[in-house]
Amino acid sequence: MSKIPVLEIFGPTIQGEGMVIGQKTMFVRTAGCDYSCSWCDSSFTWDGSAKDSIRQMEPDEIWKELKELGGDGFSFVTISGGNPALLKNLSELISLLKAEKIKICLETQGSRWQDWFYEIDELTLSPKPPSSGMKTDFDVLGYIVNNLQTKRKAEQQVSLKIVVFDDKDYEYAKNIHKRYPGVPFYLQVGNDDTVTADDRNLLQKLLDKYDWLIEKTIHDNDLTDVKVLPQLHTYVWGNKRGV
């Protein structure tokens, strides 16, 4: 077995984002990202600020820690990062979780393909809009979406989730939906203050942003089959880490 760079293992909590929002789940957060989004709420995974907290862990060590934290009280594990799709050897952890009858969710931006994507139960692709400062490689994203659309197992769920901060991001999101109309499509409110500890003020700002995004969407005849979601955990726990 080979080692995986891990920054956080936490839970049980609820999935705060995307197609399985509200789902009780454990989290494993890997270190390292090929992007550096301007508003990344998990920048400690790639900016060096938490490099001393990175643990190189074998899959069975990760499983042991998940069991210590979650006991028999979980059946879902969400893998996020950083970009977990940088790690070819994540397949070993995925096999172990499957053997333990755990459902697996994965969060990735769609910049890298891994063959183990087919083994994920709920796969969220989250290409990044202009406000992130990143540029989407549509060859790679297209390759990933096409593979999953044509070769995935019937029971695997795949979705596209775009974080929206402004009008340009919204246009980007619409373009993504137009390119891949067959993929369940989600808009997510962006959190533009990922450092504040003033939860009340943050909540009000996030609610206003959610209102803005809903208003835009409901008056837009070009977007019909869309789900507009908050980043639920920030509404409940603010910018707290490990929840």
Ligand SMILES: C[S@@+](CC[C@H](N)C(=O)[O-])C[C@H]1O[C@@H](n2cnc3c(N)ncnc32)[C@H](O)[C@@H]1O
């Ligand atoms: C931290 S990322 C890690 C996984 C992967 N790198 C990705 O971006 O999809 C997990 C999710 O959080 C979202 N996210 C990051 N920063 C955010 C922010 N400030 N507001 C809203 N969503 C954010 C990302 O778009 C992504 O969907």
Ligand SMILES: Nc1nc2[nH]cc(C(=O)O)c2c(=O)[nH]1
């Ligand atoms: N509760 C909760 N839900 C989440 N959904 C996606 C997360 C992530 O950081 O990838 C996340 C997270 O960090 N916490």
Ligand code: SF4
């Ligand atoms: S791709 Fe994800 S983890 Fe990487 S910088 Fe962007 S939001 Fe953060």
Ligand SMILES: [Mg+2]
């Ligand atoms: Mg997060």
